Amino acid sequence: MHSVRVTASSAAYDVLIGKGVIDTIGQAARDRLGRPARRAFLVVDSGLPASWINRAAASIAAAGYQVSQAALTATESHKSLSALQGLLSEMAAGKLERFEPVFALGGGIVGDVAGFAAASYRRGVPVIQCPTTLLAMVDASVGGKTGVNLEASGTLKKNLVGAFHQPLLVVADVESLHSLPDRHFRAGLAECIKHGMISAGDGALKADPGLFTWTASNLRAILARDPAVLTELITRNVRVKAAVVGTDEREELPSEQGGRALLNLGHTFGHAIETIPHLSPDGTPEHAPLHHGEAVAVGLVAAAHCSLGAGLCNDGLVKQVEAAVAAAGLPTRLAGLPPSDRLLELMSHDKKVVGGKLRVVLPVGEKPGTCSVVESSDATAIMHGWNSVRA
Numbered sequence: 396m397h398s399v400r401v402t403a404s405s406a407a408y409d410v411l412i413g414k415g416v417i418d419t420i421g422q423a424a425r426d427r428l429g430r431p432a433r434r435a436f437l438v439v440d441s442g443l444p445a446s447w448i449n450r451a452a453a454s455i456a457a458a459g460y461q462v463s464q465a466a467l468t469a470t471e472s473h474k475s476l477s478a479l480q481g482l483l484s485e486m487a488a489g490k491l492e493r494f495e496p497v498f499a500l501g502g503g504i505v506g507d508v509a510g511f512a513a514a515s516y517r518r519g520v521p522v523i524q525c526p527t528t529l530l531a532m533v534d535a536s537v538g539g540k541t542g543v544n545l546e547a548s549g550t551l552k553k554n555l556v557g558a559f560h561q562p563l564l565v566v567a568d569v570e571s572l573h574s575l576p577d578r579h580f581r582a583g584l585a586e587c588i589k590h591g592m593i594s595a596g597d598g599a600l601k602a603d604p605g606l607f608t609w610t611a612s613n614l615r616a617i618l619a620r621d622p623a624v625l626t627e628l629i630t631r632n633v634r635v636k637a638a639v640v641g642t643d644e645r646e647e648l649p650s651e652q653g654g655r656a657l658l659n660l661g662h663t664f665g666h667a668i669e670t671i672p673h674l675s676p677d678g679t680p681e682h683a684p685l686h687h688g689e690a691v692a693v694g695l696v697a698a699a700h701c702s703l704g705a706g707l708c709n710d711g712l713v714k715q716v717e718a719a720v721a722a723a724g725l726p727t728r729l730a731g732l733p734p735s736d737r738l739l740e741l742m743s744h745d746k747k748v749v750g751g752k753l754r755v756v757l758p759v760g761e762k763p764g765t766c767s768v769v770e771s772s773d774a775t776a777i778m779h780g781w782n783s784v785r786a
């Protein structure tokens with residue numbers, strides 16, 4: 396088992412990574428709680444195999460907790476205030492008290508909704524994140540962002556309502572990834588490639604300068620879901636996320652100092668296309684819409700071309716990014732993209748607009764590893780980025 400310590404300004408906690416760690420979640424939580432607790436509330440992703448849910452519940456019960464359980468359907472439309480209310484009502488019906496823990500077993504959707512329920516129930520009860528997707532293991536479960544989507548003015552606004560609530564503990568069992576559908580697994584790799592593209596930067600962000608190259612050279616074993624290689628992949632990615640969260644827990648650092656804003660690499664582009672219903676990773680209507688990781692993958696390629704257009708990186712960097720994204724089975728080009736001025740408008744709806752200037756994170760230099768946050772009102776390089784990812 397590997398362990399990474401996350402030290403944020405509001406809390407410090409461990410991320411336990413390995414094969415079989417799910418069987419320790421109950422006792423590991425009890426050891427860290429520091430107070431007597433009789434009950435625990437387990438929120439599970441309804442898409443998980445029953446055997447996995449039973450294993451988690453058994454571990455919690457074996458540590459002496461009386462467990463009540465609720466299931467969530469992991470779709471963006473279920474990541475809602477009504478799902479939150481459902482959980483809160485069940486927590487109240489189960490008489491969960493102030494220091495009794497919530498366990499979130501599932502992907503990023505379950506982690507976000509159950510985490511927000513834990514943040515708001517009795518003004519905050521402990522949450523143990525038990526991610527079961529690659530994306531949630533390397534990204535969503537670490538850092539304390541929780542929340543739900545909100546329907547407003549006829550559109551679904553992603554993650555508009557939420558809270559920062561750092562977990563008591565994160566437990567990532569690589570064995571759970573065996574049942575994860577291939578498309579979701581590959582989508583998680585987009586975040587790993589992204590981490591490799593920011594982890595050779597300055598200061599605290601010099602978390603793992605070799606990560607991009609290591610990921611590219613171990614891709615075959617990663618795609619075969621080799622438990623030892625997955626444990627290393629997740630550990631190294633969590634270290635990068637922990638380094639960023641440790642310097643800037645609430646994304647408050649000025650953009651020129653980087654901080655948590657760097658995690659938005661590929662996302663300013665990706666968010667603009669993620670909700671366009673007809674876009675599909677391979678151009679076929681049955682695979683539309685894009686998954687978050689697929690949109691980020693195209694976003695990483697667009698950001699690299701944008702940087703090239705702005706004269707901030709060389710052609711070799713762009714080629715390496717494209718090769719890594721393609722080798723992971725993720726899209727580098729998309730058919731049916733809207734006109735670039737429409738994409739620019741969609742980007743400007745994103746929260747990364749500051750004082751009318753668009754803020755984008757771009758890879759810089761000669762090889763992937765270092766990024767800069769660039770604020771610009773000149774759209775030429777951004778248009779170049781978009782035009783480069785048209786199929």
Ligand SMILES: NC(=O)c1ccc[n+]([C@@H]2O[C@H](COP(=O)([O-])OP(=O)(O)OC[C@H]3O[C@@H](n4cnc5c(N)ncnc54)[C@H](O)[C@@H]3O)[C@@H](O)[C@H]2O)c1
Pocket residue numbers: 440441442443444469470471474501502503504505507527528529530531534535536537538539540541553554571572573574575576579582687
């Ligand atoms: N809080 C954060 O910091 C943060 C960061 C990134 C993403 N997110 C959020 O995470 C969400 C996406 O999460 P995700 O990509 O982890 O997936 P997900 O929660 O959307 O789940 C994807 C699918 O995989 C299924 N699934 C999950 N684990 C499985 C397993 N082990 N075996 C079989 N099926 C399994 C689910 O039932 C679902 O059908 C988005 O809502 C996004 O906004 C949050």
